[in-house]
Amino acid sequence: MSELKKTLMADMKTAMKEKDTVKKGVINLLRAGIQNQELDLKRELTEEEELKVVQRELKQTKQSLEEGQKANREDIVAAETEKIAIIEHYLPKQLSVDEVKELIAKLGISKESSMGQVVGQMMKETAGSAEGKVVSQAVKEYLNS
Missing domain, CATH: 1.10.1510.10 (Uncharacterised protein YqeY/AIM41, N-terminal domain)
Structure with a gap:
Protein backbone atom coordinates (compact mmCIF):
# COMPACT_ATOMS: atom_id res chain seq x y z
CA MET A 1 0.00 0.00 0.00
CA HIS A 89 -2.88 18.86 2.14
CA TYR A 90 -2.28 15.67 0.12
CA LEU A 91 -0.22 17.36 -2.62
CA PRO A 92 3.41 18.46 -2.45
CA LYS A 93 3.97 22.20 -1.94
CA GLN A 94 2.87 23.90 -5.14
CA LEU A 95 5.37 26.06 -7.00
CA SER A 96 4.55 29.69 -7.79
CA VAL A 97 4.94 31.30 -11.22
CA ASP A 98 8.22 32.90 -10.11
CA GLU A 99 9.59 29.58 -8.81
CA VAL A 100 8.76 27.90 -12.12
CA LYS A 101 10.49 30.74 -14.04
CA GLU A 102 13.59 30.26 -11.84
CA LEU A 103 13.53 26.55 -12.67
CA ILE A 104 13.29 27.33 -16.40
CA ALA A 105 16.31 29.64 -16.10
CA LYS A 106 18.25 27.01 -14.12
CA LEU A 107 17.63 24.46 -16.83
CA GLY A 108 19.11 26.90 -19.34
CA ILE A 109 16.18 26.86 -21.72
CA SER A 110 16.68 29.33 -24.56
CA LYS A 111 14.14 32.11 -25.08
CA GLU A 112 13.90 31.10 -28.76
CA SER A 113 12.36 27.71 -27.85
CA SER A 114 8.74 27.10 -28.78
CA MET A 115 6.19 27.53 -26.00
CA GLY A 116 4.79 24.02 -26.54
CA GLN A 117 8.17 22.34 -26.13
CA VAL A 118 9.04 24.31 -23.00
CA VAL A 119 5.62 23.72 -21.39
CA GLY A 120 5.93 19.99 -22.10
CA GLN A 121 9.40 19.82 -20.60
CA MET A 122 8.38 21.88 -17.55
CA MET A 123 5.29 19.74 -16.91
CA LYS A 124 7.61 16.72 -16.65
CA GLU A 125 10.06 18.62 -14.43
CA THR A 126 7.38 19.92 -12.07
CA ALA A 127 5.21 16.78 -12.02
CA GLY A 128 2.86 17.08 -9.08
CA SER A 129 4.33 20.30 -7.78
CA ALA A 130 2.84 22.87 -10.19
CA GLU A 131 -0.51 23.19 -11.95
CA GLY A 132 -0.55 23.37 -15.73
CA LYS A 133 -2.01 26.89 -15.61
CA VAL A 134 0.93 28.08 -13.47
CA VAL A 135 3.51 26.39 -15.71
CA SER A 136 1.92 27.85 -18.85
CA GLN A 137 1.86 31.37 -17.39
CA ALA A 138 5.49 31.08 -16.20
CA VAL A 139 6.69 29.84 -19.60
CA LYS A 140 4.82 32.61 -21.42
CA GLU A 141 6.33 35.27 -19.13
CA TYR A 142 9.83 33.74 -19.42
CA LEU A 143 9.78 33.53 -23.22
CA ASN A 144 8.39 37.07 -23.59
CA SER A 145 10.86 38.67 -21.17
Whole structure:
Protein backbone atom coordinates (compact mmCIF):
# COMPACT_ATOMS: atom_id res chain seq x y z
CA MET A 1 0.00 0.00 0.00
CA SER A 2 1.35 3.39 -1.00
CA GLU A 3 2.21 6.18 1.41
CA LEU A 4 -0.69 8.32 0.17
CA LYS A 5 -3.19 5.50 0.69
CA LYS A 6 -1.90 4.91 4.23
CA THR A 7 -2.21 8.62 4.99
CA LEU A 8 -5.73 8.75 3.57
CA MET A 9 -6.78 5.73 5.67
CA ALA A 10 -5.32 7.21 8.86
CA ASP A 11 -6.92 10.60 8.18
CA MET A 12 -10.24 8.88 7.40
CA LYS A 13 -10.22 7.22 10.83
CA THR A 14 -9.42 10.55 12.49
CA ALA A 15 -12.17 12.35 10.55
CA MET A 16 -14.68 9.67 11.54
CA LYS A 17 -13.72 9.91 15.22
CA GLU A 18 -13.98 13.71 15.10
CA LYS A 19 -17.25 13.47 13.11
CA ASP A 20 -15.75 15.79 10.47
CA THR A 21 -18.13 15.02 7.59
CA VAL A 22 -16.51 17.41 5.10
CA LYS A 23 -13.02 15.95 5.55
CA LYS A 24 -14.43 12.41 5.49
CA GLY A 25 -16.25 13.17 2.24
CA VAL A 26 -13.15 14.62 0.58
CA ILE A 27 -11.00 11.68 1.65
CA ASN A 28 -13.63 9.25 0.34
CA LEU A 29 -13.62 11.15 -2.95
CA LEU A 30 -9.81 10.88 -3.24
CA ARG A 31 -9.76 7.21 -2.27
CA ALA A 32 -12.52 6.42 -4.77
CA GLY A 33 -10.66 8.28 -7.52
CA ILE A 34 -7.50 6.30 -6.86
CA GLN A 35 -9.40 3.02 -6.61
CA ASN A 36 -11.31 3.66 -9.86
CA GLN A 37 -8.08 4.47 -11.68
CA GLU A 38 -6.52 1.25 -10.38
CA LEU A 39 -9.52 -0.75 -11.53
CA ASP A 40 -9.32 0.83 -14.99
CA LEU A 41 -5.60 0.04 -15.28
CA LYS A 42 -5.87 -3.32 -13.46
CA ARG A 43 -2.80 -2.53 -11.36
CA GLU A 44 -1.55 -0.43 -8.43
CA LEU A 45 -0.89 3.20 -9.28
CA THR A 46 2.55 4.75 -9.02
CA GLU A 47 2.99 7.73 -6.68
CA GLU A 48 2.99 10.06 -9.68
CA GLU A 49 -0.29 8.59 -10.96
CA GLU A 50 -1.85 8.94 -7.50
CA LEU A 51 -0.81 12.60 -7.42
CA LYS A 52 -2.44 13.11 -10.82
CA VAL A 53 -5.72 11.77 -9.42
CA VAL A 54 -5.49 14.17 -6.45
CA GLN A 55 -4.63 17.05 -8.81
CA ARG A 56 -7.60 16.20 -11.02
CA GLU A 57 -9.92 16.35 -8.00
CA LEU A 58 -8.36 19.68 -6.98
CA LYS A 59 -8.92 21.09 -10.47
CA GLN A 60 -12.57 19.97 -10.48
CA THR A 61 -13.13 21.48 -7.03
CA LYS A 62 -11.59 24.78 -8.15
CA GLN A 63 -13.92 24.79 -11.15
CA SER A 64 -16.89 24.25 -8.81
CA LEU A 65 -15.61 27.15 -6.70
CA GLU A 66 -15.50 29.41 -9.77
CA GLU A 67 -19.04 28.39 -10.72
CA GLY A 68 -20.22 29.14 -7.18
CA GLN A 69 -18.56 32.56 -7.32
CA LYS A 70 -20.20 33.35 -10.67
CA ALA A 71 -23.60 32.39 -9.25
CA ASN A 72 -22.98 34.41 -6.04
CA ARG A 73 -23.59 31.30 -3.93
CA GLU A 74 -21.67 31.92 -0.72
CA ASP A 75 -22.61 28.48 0.65
CA ILE A 76 -20.97 26.74 -2.33
CA VAL A 77 -17.94 29.06 -2.20
CA ALA A 78 -17.38 28.31 1.51
CA ALA A 79 -17.79 24.54 1.05
CA GLU A 80 -15.51 24.36 -2.00
CA THR A 81 -12.85 26.53 -0.32
CA GLU A 82 -12.80 24.13 2.63
CA LYS A 83 -12.51 21.13 0.28
CA ILE A 84 -9.62 22.76 -1.60
CA ALA A 85 -7.69 23.23 1.65
CA ILE A 86 -8.17 19.55 2.51
CA ILE A 87 -7.14 18.31 -0.97
CA GLU A 88 -4.05 20.54 -1.08
CA HIS A 89 -2.88 18.86 2.14
CA TYR A 90 -2.28 15.67 0.12
CA LEU A 91 -0.22 17.36 -2.62
CA PRO A 92 3.41 18.46 -2.45
CA LYS A 93 3.97 22.20 -1.94
CA GLN A 94 2.87 23.90 -5.14
CA LEU A 95 5.37 26.06 -7.00
CA SER A 96 4.55 29.69 -7.79
CA VAL A 97 4.94 31.30 -11.22
CA ASP A 98 8.22 32.90 -10.11
CA GLU A 99 9.59 29.58 -8.81
CA VAL A 100 8.76 27.90 -12.12
CA LYS A 101 10.49 30.74 -14.04
CA GLU A 102 13.59 30.26 -11.84
CA LEU A 103 13.53 26.55 -12.67
CA ILE A 104 13.29 27.33 -16.40
CA ALA A 105 16.31 29.64 -16.10
CA LYS A 106 18.25 27.01 -14.12
CA LEU A 107 17.63 24.46 -16.83
CA GLY A 108 19.11 26.90 -19.34
CA ILE A 109 16.18 26.86 -21.72
CA SER A 110 16.68 29.33 -24.56
CA LYS A 111 14.14 32.11 -25.08
CA GLU A 112 13.90 31.10 -28.76
CA SER A 113 12.36 27.71 -27.85
CA SER A 114 8.74 27.10 -28.78
CA MET A 115 6.19 27.53 -26.00
CA GLY A 116 4.79 24.02 -26.54
CA GLN A 117 8.17 22.34 -26.13
CA VAL A 118 9.04 24.31 -23.00
CA VAL A 119 5.62 23.72 -21.39
CA GLY A 120 5.93 19.99 -22.10
CA GLN A 121 9.40 19.82 -20.60
CA MET A 122 8.38 21.88 -17.55
CA MET A 123 5.29 19.74 -16.91
CA LYS A 124 7.61 16.72 -16.65
CA GLU A 125 10.06 18.62 -14.43
CA THR A 126 7.38 19.92 -12.07
CA ALA A 127 5.21 16.78 -12.02
CA GLY A 128 2.86 17.08 -9.08
CA SER A 129 4.33 20.30 -7.78
CA ALA A 130 2.84 22.87 -10.19
CA GLU A 131 -0.51 23.19 -11.95
CA GLY A 132 -0.55 23.37 -15.73
CA LYS A 133 -2.01 26.89 -15.61
CA VAL A 134 0.93 28.08 -13.47
CA VAL A 135 3.51 26.39 -15.71
CA SER A 136 1.92 27.85 -18.85
CA GLN A 137 1.86 31.37 -17.39
CA ALA A 138 5.49 31.08 -16.20
CA VAL A 139 6.69 29.84 -19.60
CA LYS A 140 4.82 32.61 -21.42
CA GLU A 141 6.33 35.27 -19.13
CA TYR A 142 9.83 33.74 -19.42
CA LEU A 143 9.78 33.53 -23.22
CA ASN A 144 8.39 37.07 -23.59
CA SER A 145 10.86 38.67 -21.17
